[in-house]
Amino acid sequence: MKAEPLRSYFALMHAFVATMVVTVLADNLGVLWIAMEGTTITSAVLIGYHGHQHGLEAAWKYIIVTTIGISFGLFGTVLVYAAATDVMGGAGAMSWSAIMKVAPMLDPGIVRIGFIFVMVGYGTKAGLAPMHLWLPDAHSQAPTPVSALLSGILIKCALLAIIRFHTIAAAACGPAFPAEVLLVFGLTSVVVATPFILVQQDIKRLLGYSSIEHVGIVALALGFGGSVGTYGALLHVVNHGITKALTFFAAGTAIARYGSRDIHVIRGLLAVAPIGATFLMLAALSLAGTPPFSIFVSELMVLRAGIGHSHWVAIAIFLVMVVVIFAGLLHHVGAMVFGEPTAAAGREAEAWSPLFGMLLLAAITVLLGLTIPASFSGLLQRATEVVVG
Amino acid sequence: MAQSLLWILPLVPTFTALLMLTTRDRRILSVIDVGSSAVLFALTLVLAREVATGGPQALGDLRVDDLGLVFLLLLVILTLAVSIYRWGGSGRRWRSAT
Numbered sequence: 001m002k003a004e005p006l007r008s009y010f011a012l013m014h015a016f017v018a019t020m021v022v023t024v025l026a027d028n029l030g031v032l033w034i035a036m037e038g039t040t041i042t043s044a045v046l047i048g049y050h051g052h053q054h055g056l057e058a059a060w061k062y063i064i065v066t067t068i069g070i071s072f073g074l075f076g077t078v079l080v081y082a083a084a085t086d087v088m089g090g091a092g093a094m095s096w097s098a099i100m101k102v103a104p105m106l107d108p109g110i111v112r113i114g115f116i117f118v119m120v121g122y123g124t125k126a127g128l129a130p131m132h133l134w135l136p137d138a139h140s141q142a143p144t145p146v147s148a149l150l151s152g153i154l155i156k157c158a159l160l161a162i163i164r165f166h167t168i169a170a171a172a173c174g175p176a177f178p179a180e181v182l183l184v185f186g187l188t189s190v191v192v193a194t195p196f197i198l199v200q201q202d203i204k205r206l207l208g209y210s211s212i213e214h215v216g217i218v219a220l221a222l223g224f225g226g227s228v229g230t231y232g233a234l235l236h237v238v239n240h241g242i243t244k245a246l247t248f249f250a251a252g253t254a255i256a257r258y259g260s261r262d263i264h265v266i267r268g269l270l271a272v273a274p275i276g277a278t279f280l281m282l283a284a285l286s287l288a289g290t291p292p293f294s295i296f297v298s299e300l301m302v303l304r305a306g307i308g309h310s311h312w313v314a315i316a317i318f319l320v321m322v323v324v325i326f327a328g329l330l331h332h333v334g335a336m337v338f339g340e341p342t343a344a345a346g347r348e349a350e351a352w353s354p355l356f357g358m359l360l361l362a363a364i365t366v367l368l369g370l371t372i373p374a375s376f377s378g379l380l381q382r383a384t385e386v387v388v389g
Numbered sequence: 390m391a392q393s394l395l396w397i398l399p400l401v402p403t404f405t406a407l408l409m410l411t412t413r414d415r416r417i418l419s420v421i422d423v424g425s426s427a428v429l430f431a432l433t434l435v436l437a438r439e440v441a442t443g444g445p446q447a448l449g450d451l452r453v454d455d456l457g458l459v460f461l462l463l464l465v466i467l468t469l470a471v472s473i474y475r476w477g478g479s480g481r482r483w484r485s486a487t
Binding site for chain 1: 395399401403406410412413415418421425429445452453454456459461463470474476
């Protein structure tokens with residue numbers, strides 16, 4: 001890259017981070033919505049950054065789908081605001097913390113409709129099926145660090161917005177209604193993602209569909225509810241964010257080495273880039289939910305929450321899909337890592353900085369699989385209390 | 390202190406983005422990139438400590454509680470990891486991936 005596009009790339013990345021910081025810190029639901037739109041604007045430019053046809057197509061698709069989706073989120077926000085205004089007047093009726101104080105008194109009918117709008121709106125941004133259409137294209141066409149941030153944290157920011165509205169809806173309408181909505185979207189996402197993971201030939205699209213599955217698991221965990229389900233959902237948010245970024249990093253270095261995203265071209269990675277191949281295998285094992293990695297722990301917790309609340313059908317579907325995805329994911333990644341390298345394989349030495357970035361994330365993935373540090377567990381406990389009260 | 394951090398945190402990447410636009414040297418861009426992400430990470434740790442001891446902090450339309458903090462920590466860790474990952478990228482194949 002020449003200096004001009006490189007500096008605008010770096011500038012856009014930090015602008016993207018700034019919008020996500022505001023999204024996470026926003027107490028005002030209007031500011032939350034504006035910041036979420038801000039993430040769309042900055043990340044769309046980054047998705048189409050390389051300027052080639054498929055990248056621009058993915059960026060436009062992303063803008064159109066998420067903007068339509070997020071307008072539903074605005075309708076939902078306005079409905080919740082209207083319900084809050086009836087109880088508390090205009091002052092503070094957009095503030096999440098102020099609304100939470102009067103949430104049990106809100107009109108449950110209005111909040112119910114508002115929550116469905118919010119689920120469709122922010123669910124689009126989160127990549128929940130069936131509103132996920134932008135996600136595989138955007139993840140596959142974006143530069144690797146952008147894909148890592150999209151999958152690792154952007155879709156989680158949308159999930160945070162859903163969780164905020166979920167707490168309002170649970171207090172206003174009772175926990176059963178938002179839980180059922182989350183269960184439906186969660187299960188749909190896991191089921192829809194599974195066949196696409198099996199037949200994928202593009203490594204980054206494969207990871208995109210895997211993100212849809214994991215966002216579905218978080219929604220499922222929130223739907224199961226209770227302390228265990230919510231704790232599991234939040235732990236899964238962190239575990240998936242870290243692991244998916246690691247997987248994109250490892251895939252990105254493999255793509256750079258082979259000059260292709262095609263799984264059939266990337267072969268014998270272990271022979272030409274042993275450290276990168278190890279990280280890719282480790283990340284895939286973690287993503288597939290293999291012990292002793294972090295995602296195994298959070299998926300086990302989600303399962304425990306489902307059993308605790310006797311959601312037997314949902315658990316059965318979830319287990320079948322997870323097993324199928326486990327086989328599919330490891331089949332694809334195993335084929336890329338082992339065997340004879342293809343002619344396309346670059347033989348240059350592995351660069352240290354990507355490896356160091358991967359090492360940082362791999363260490364967290366392994367650590368959270370072996371033990372959850374007391375301070376982090378305490379934070380998750382207190383965060384769970386914010387959601388379930 | 391914690392309340393000021395609520396405003397400072399979004400400003401760090403915002404000013405970094407503006408600074409990037411005035412910089413031409415590739416190495417300086419990488420240094421600013423990692424430096425800014427490290428500062429963001431460090432400030433978030435300070436905020437996390439404040440929230441752990443003093444509870445949720447709010448200033449205007451911004452507020453951080455334990456729930457938001459989980460997501461904020463994930464964001465700053467990934468931002469730092471991304472900056473390290475693309476540090477000093479060189480070579481045609483490597484640049485094509487970033």
